[in-house]
Amino acid sequence: MNAHMSRSQGNVQEELRRRLWADPALRALREGIARREPVLTVSGVHASGAKAFLLAVLRGFLDASGEKARPVVFVSPEEDLQALGEEVRLFLSLLGEEDPAAVALIPAFDVSPFEGLSPHPAILQQRAHALTMLARGEATIVLVDAKALLGRLPPVADLRRSDWRLAPGEELAPETLVSALLAAGYVREDPVREPGQFSWRGGLLDVYSPSEPAPVRIEFFGDEIASLRAFDPDSQRSTAPLDRTRITPLREFTLSREELSQWSERLAREWADPAFAHDRKRVQIAAHTGDPPPGWEFLTPLTRPLTSTLFDLLPSSLFLIDDAARLPADLDQFWQTMRERYTAARENGRIVLSPEHYFLTPEELTARLTERQRLELHPLGRSLLFAEAQERLPPEIEVRAVSQRGVRASASDWPKLLTPPPGALTFLVARSKPLAEHFLKLLAERDVPVDLFPSTSVSTIPPRGDAPRWPLIILTGHLRSGFSLPALNFSIFSQHDLLREELEPTPPSPSRERPAAPFLSDFKDLKPGDYLVHVDHGIGQFEGLVQLTMPDGTPHDFLLLRYADDARLYVPVERMDLVQKYVAADGGSPRLDRLGGTTWLRTKARAVRAMRDLAEELLKLYAERKLIPGHAFSPDTPWQAEFEAGFEYELTPDQARALEEIKRDMERPVPMDRLLCGDVGFGKTEVAMRAAFKAVMDGKQVAVLAPTTVLVEQHYRTFTRRFAPFPITIAQLSRFCSRAEIARTLRGLEEGTVDIVIGTHRLLGRDVRFRDLGLVIIDEEQRFGVRHKEQLKHLRRRVDVLTLTATPIPRTLYMALTGLRDLSVIQTPPPDRLAVQTLIVPFSPAIIRSAIERELERGGQVFFVHNDIETIHEIAHLIRQLVPRARIGVAHGRLSERELERTVRRFVHQELDVLVTTTIIENGIDIPQANTIVINRADRFGLADLYQLRGRVGRSNRLAYAYLLIPPESTLSAVAHRRLAALKEFSDLGSGFRLAALDLELRGAGNLLGPEQSGHINALGFELYCQLLERTIRELRGEAIEEEIIPQINLRLPIRIPESYIADMSQRLHVYKRLAAARTDAKLAELREELTDRYGPLPPEVERLLLLGAIRNAALPLRVRAIEREGTRLLIRFADPDRLRPEQRSAFLAAHPSAEFAPDGTLRYDPPASDERTLLLQLRDDLLRLQDAAYNSAGQSQRDGSAEMSKGGRRR
Template structure:
């Protein structure tokens, strides 16, 4: 065999020669309708078979397309990742694969499916209807589901190209019908905005949102843009806009539903549902579960079989599949009867599902492959159908060729003639394997699917192919003797249990740092004027001066109904008010002295805080500590064992921590990040580094439950290494505690994880080097004192799940060593949030659905007196559920035991008050029901809801409320806020911010929280940063922003930017832009988003340049009377003779007056020319100021 024969070529040769696969190809070519392939059991082998069949059948013109894999119990997303991996190995790097899930609710639950699931189904169905999918992975239940006709699906699946014609109004109408929501700016999939000739839209099928610019009805340009910056990033030729749901409905159709129900369902028991639809017909708000009302006016006549007239179906374990579908259809009949008994308007199951018999009839004439692990014939066909021919294709476990005693890396040594592959989860781990095996002289290569020339070559001397490492995800390896193929998963080699991520491409998005940019400002919100204090924003108003010049102003109302009109060019003085406790502030008195006193008090308190922090910071630098050694090879091996790549924030935090540890002074670093953002992985790497230097590590957690969680995580992660880990808490026996204490003193325990028990006097360490503290703010005063003493001797890393606002992080830089992880895990799905009236039937359905998929449920009921009634109700509704209870009046041990049982999955439902700590990470709990949701604040709901949705599973939050008729006015207002929250609108962002501010209060202490409330958060941070800089001895010159009165019309026309919130946002950015670069970027962004700026906006941008030049010259005011300009300087003495001479050379009639003013005349044809000349005159003075100070020439090109 020649040395240049490549692995891919060899694999393809073996696939073509394989007797079983050849028999499949020949059988299909002869027209055999049913072929049974026996012996395929492992999911990895199924994925490889799909990729192989796709490769082998694709070249044949008569081959049916696509391959449709139907399974009752496969994880389709994980299987899809594996199919893509093997397809790239075989040579197809652009496989068109779709997943078709079934609905996550039944048509009889009165609930809508999860939006992410609706998007996935709509994308799959439209792609299949167009004949563009090569492989479809289908949930068995979806095979029974009726679907809209192919023509209806394709009507909303749009392909747009540059130069094509389509009426923009018609496109906007189609997007609304397809489920898109109008939102400006567009940031998330499913949103669009329309601004006079420019349409922004974010289709789930595209990697980024697209900006479509029209010239009349012609598409003049297509550009991808960044959803954060809103700037265009690439020019496109074509784009695809897919519908967000398979069902579409118009307002007229909802009215017809209402009429139909009034006529056909008149019984009193159905009054509630009739009312829901009637209100929807009047308001346009679709009711929960509206998707399943569509057959009222448009029967669903198609099925998946109709979308795939030439598809080749692969039925996974066909006999079991048929039994499963029978059970499912029977369950739907039962659900339908229960719903009718409960007074719900529901159509019979036949409107939504085929019967298994009907499905059999449709499948009987189709060619089909049936997979069977044991080779028994299928009962899937009717008696008239011909019996299937069985083809054996044995896929064995890797254990069949690996001895249980074989140790790594001997496992990976290639066997003669065999093709051996190892699948590593990440590039760092793959490179680590590559290095280790190369050191042991094991022939090994790293496969890259992007190259057309894979590297591996046959070793003639050893009759061996090198081991080939693939980067991807594989749950279980397999051995195919007929192909001489061994594929090993990471689990087969290292024994870890990987969790498959969501299949969507990772879209890493850092939470934007909070700035008061006015995007979410609405009338009634509180604002802070730097000079006048806290008032209430009343709106953006236009005032016209006596000379007819119109200008926009921000109207703020103060105490005693006093009003302040702030010109839009001075919005840099105004910030949105956000306090630390969420309570509304008291309005200040316009012109009073209380605001000045409030600011002075806060600055004094800040100075005290900053002095204390600076003192501690300086003291710690003088204390000698242990300087840890640089990373060892074992450290690299430990870090490579992490199954995901670190996010940029994690990598930066780890680098900062290691740098601190390697310094000869004790580390004291705070690591902030939300639950599930990867703090523990960073902490474990620091712990490993300490142990490698012969030091011990203590991990402190505030509760036994968190100790248990950390102990499990550390034990699993450190398993491949000879490191001893122990735990110390009240749930340990006396013997275990004694053994641990002895091990700590003798040095045989490397890492101990415990509660405050670790701080007891009887705990002695042999050589403690690192203390990791989780949620320090939750320890008591005595414990904090003990921790303060520890900080002087050993390195301390403190973890907190309370997020810290970035503005505070910047202000504290240099005082506290802070690391912040703001990047969420890749592909975390949004939690579907439903506001529904309290209903026992709905509670039963929600709990049963979560338990059916092996998950767990939180039920939050915040009244201890009645919590046992809820437990009793759930026991009646779901008798088979294992239910636990948690509230603050339980004895501490009993409370901890209940939560621990839930963490260990010994309970299905935990009925709890809000006591359960936010630090818990329970990925298996993905449904939460919150009773009396109207009594909670937005931030509390945000935090509660965050307890679910921590895995790649779809998650649900049910906000249960009383009937609206019984609610007070305040409760109704809260419900309105909840509706905004559930739509992930502005309320959601403010709730997240509210939590960050609580974090700020926790970090700085209660006294500083009071000052945050008094000043508003943004002004507090600005003053704190200034105070710290002053204490460090920096010279701070107060910025003077000039009062500019030019008697010009300065406003953004509504025709250019229609939405008030966006105009406010642009005004704010204009007023805050302090450099020419910022102004130029803003101009480009406006041109990109809204088209060429009109003259009014160009004047505003020029005014920004004038203001910035005036600030650098310390100009106090600029005034204009007709053609006469007066410039007043704050420090007239700083205007040098050289500046005066240069200015008089250009303007001989100009006058520098004794009171520090410059007066001269500008002759201009129009307002734009006036602004240009004024800007250039200021730049002339600015340039001469730099020349006279010897710092170089900054003169700009002059426009005359």
């Protein structure tokens, strides 16, 4: 069957190529290209997919005629290059071209050189990668934004030198590579987690190049590369050896500190006019600090003129000009806009060079294009274009749409649409392999002859007779919409032609999972001045990591904490388990405790008494839920599979895991109470809709609660669109509904004719009665009032509840983390989501104008957040003056219901360009076309608020911007400074968890736990409070809790990690914290492996630390208080000596004749050790021997994995 199948498949590809070569229009085109006719014209190609197909066909023609090295350059004024690139790769693969990856994309910059802003990092990276490919002759197809064609570039020789190919055995000084990385825009960061970062630790250099799928660890031996290893950015562990790697630049410009100084000197000479003083000072400060100012990329011509253009990199290319008739006018308009912006920038005192420094003039561009062979595309048919000149018609390629209507109504229409007629070649493109396989199964069940490309186990129908019947071939890839070419009897469908989704499609890309790691105890960002809580001594201020010399002359590392009355406490690094970061409920600074006083002990005792009351209440609620029987939902139905297949994206790993957890909860006979936490737009709603569908399939009703009417309407649109093919009734209930609609919905809920209802707190009204409610989905519960939260609390006892949130409120977070509530986390961004570029800038009309105009120029929309109703219309008036062409609407909570609804709807339907609004949009308006948000007085917002507001943009694959407008920085409070710095720091995707913890620290938990509990959190710190509460809950559950005794170990040995091994203090602290928490030998072995991998071979000091950790672990089950050294003797002091049985004491004494057990529980003996390492290994083994003898059952878990501990350690 496989041989049969592959023959058929090969024939399809060969047949398509045969038709392409035989087609008269394409033959005329091929011959014209071969003759090097200066200008060729083609009409009729208007669909994006057809343009991509033509590019792949032209590539094939050039390759077949021996011109493989000749690139095809596609120039377009408005095509989405990213999507077009994916489509070109799809068709290259279909036509059997050798390297679909050799497609280079060159977008234009998203900012002009005259705004004092840097381009988006994603654009800089994409351009740098493409230009490097061109400079090295690696690109076969080049997709260029027409405006980028005007741009001037650094010298070609610089571009050729800008990337590095590395392999083991090559000679390269690590210092040389570090200098090159800094010049290419890489940032020094340890650990390396994101593209564009590197770190250098002795003989190891970690670097994450955007061109590579994972970061790479380069191990040097002197000036030679000893090895290359890929590593996981989350665990930091090596994953695979590499035989080569490539490091590409992050931008086409490079900058050294010397150049910054040269700029500063030149500006002082040539731009001395006082009008430019502010901008001049900006550059001078940058030269002093070495930190380039925003927009520095456009100052590079001051010292290094941009001497080349794309034409220099593409000397013999075939240029394909899209919509050639309008290109000259578009470029003239662009040039005119640049001149206007240059003039305005000069008038505003900005240091800028004239447009000629950055761009070719339209005349220069025309001259360069005239020197190249070009193929001009005209979208209109030739009868319209050439009505007056019929004597010489250019070839026309007739392109038709394959589907004029959405066929979402039912899959039953697909056979008629997709079964190929005799002789026709028909293809279907699915976004992912699972979806392709699902289409294959569905269509095969409906008797459509179908096969997968390039291989499958399903047989196909071979061609027979004069009119062979070809099977429908399913490809995996990206195509925005299908098209047909009647002359070739060729049709190709996109999945979007079958599954009509309104979302803008984005091409799939591999997404990386991020584990939901604990963050409160992370010492990686600990710095002097932070507050710490010592479990025994209370709140102190961290002053640093210090080294002291002990009385016996050995060096030892300590955390230095300052307490009240300037008292100091030195905490040994091996006891960092006693220390935590202090986080308060009100965000304020705490009072330092007094060392040796009783206040701290009384504070803890008071808090524990109050905790018991809270814990009893919480346990009662959750115990009731476990006792009350709930509905156990049935396993998934076939319709569930069909509903889930209707989603046109593949679920991310996190989404799939969350869905599995939710379904498992629903199928249990107790009510579900699960919190689903995911970044804004990471796909929580899709997971919730699948849970809702499952509930309805079991005959149950579903209620979806949202905090605002606007969000209700959005959810209603999303649900109705997604559920359309199924006989499921969905209604909404909010203040936007008329009385008649409300009455109809209430009646339907009571009678059971409404399956899903979406509403505000109106759903909690007394007149709302369900026939059989089975699932409640709550979106952003923290936005509901106290009374409504109480009602929700009672609701939880009766039905399954799924709560959705992007930034969990601390109580919810804490409950989830202490096991009182089940938690699912979605931290993986959807395919091709880009981090929002966050710009913190002073309020400036010029910046507001450029931000809005830039978004409007690319057909997008803008949110302008101004959270003051009194002055919101003044801001709207200002924007009208700045951008007269913008259609502006105003939205705030004082508008009438209908007025607010009308404004928001107009914005949703793109009848408005700018929505000037209060934070009413924070609660969830989802508009993929809105990709710029301007937030006025950002310093007045809490971090979680800013985070959620910023999440309103960046919901598609388009670059998104958040402008945080602030007053002059000198007027900002310290807390506002920290909030804004944190938002910028965590601008990567999936950082809501970290931000929720930070916002807790900065703004406080308020009354979430009630005023009394907030006071105890302030007194103890959030983490210790949670630990004590968890312990209290375990005691109330009746669990036996034995106080853990951590042994004090003093063997008169140095305890420290040398700075020569780990230079960064915060990283050393992190390792000390990990070591203190590694309570099994398996964890110690894991830490040893990681340290060796990340920092190289362990020095003796670190070997010793790990062995001391193994000794501590062996002593824990024996309840050892202390291990000390007196001369050559070892002393082991037991807290409970009576637990050692007499016969086991005798066995130990027999093995060690010098040993003696004192009445106070102290064991003294002389170990037969000749050196320090042997002594430590002997001590560990003696403790393990005692452990085996005295506690055959206790402590078993401590010993799991101990066989792997330390070189030379005995295997157990």
